[in-house]
Amino acid sequence: MRVAMASAAARADRTNEDFTGAVPAAAVLIDGAGGFSGTESICRHGVAWYASRLGGILLGLVALVRGRGLPALLAEAIEQVTDIHRDTCDVADPTSPSAAVAVLRVSDGLVEYLVLGDSVLVLDRAGGTPLVVSDPREVHISRSYLPALETAAVGSDEYHGVLRDLRANRNRTGGFWVAKDDPEAAAEAITGSCPILELTGAMLLSNGASRMVDRFRLTDWPGVLAMLASSGPAEIIRRVRQAEASHAVTPDDATIAHCTDLGQP
Secondary structure: OEEEEEEEOOOOOOOOOEEEEEEOOEEEEEEEEOOOOOOOOOOOOOHHHHHHHHHHHHHHHHHHOOOOOHHHHHHHHHHHHHHHHOOOOOOOOOOOOEEEEEEEEEEOOEEEEEEEOOOEEEEEEOOOOOEEEEOOHHHHHHOOOHHHHHHOOOOOHHHHHHHHHHHOOEOOOOOEOOEOOOHHHHHHOEEEEEEHHHEEEEEEEOHHHHHHHHOOOOOOHHHHHHHHHHHOHHHHHHHHHHHHHHOOOOOOOEEEEEEEOOOOO
16 A cells, blocks of 8 residues: 655644654544643643654554454553553643544455544545545534634633633543543544455545635545546645635644555555
8 A cells, every 4th residue: 555645734833733644554534632822831842742642653553453342442542541640630621732633454355444633534545426424513613612712812711712612522422532641532533444356545634734625615526536546635725725815714633545556455
């Protein structure tokens, strides 16, 4: 499998809180969320640390452990990262770091996939429309909070208060599910598999990159796949940045992993 990756922080003066990595038969994308200014006492490590630790551990497990399903491996990765910092940080606090996750693994003639949170995974099906795998729960719940977020000044106490209220819906029945401190959240992931022979490729996107389609409507998913094939993932992110600027939308970290030659070692 070949993987082309691109990732860009929301702004040049901010740390990128996304992670992506790949091995010959798997790819992982992590979109970190959670901590903001004033929460350093809750988790001294921060969101970027959480995303990179979770992504690195999960990628290693997916690459090396063949006899277990993706939800079980994600649960183990969540538990390992939580154990690393539970003695120094308040891992259960609603504002402590969390992440959306997308995973793809090639094994025994199948492509297995997992999505948890608001990342997106797209399978490019030969001779058919792409299969878009997403978890809509966070998007649906967030809609009632968007008016308050859009009117509050970014970084203000009011803004952070709305975020706290939104994040209180995480990892509970009737809410939405992300990787955080509870390994059982992995069981809520959207999963599936597809024969390799039915696919020509796949892509994993953080929600900052999926804005190309689901927010700005600049093209559709076949259009994104065509652009990836001709210009690569960095071009997608460049166009998202242009759209954010023209619509006066706060930029977000944006990351894409484009997987091709899925059946090749």
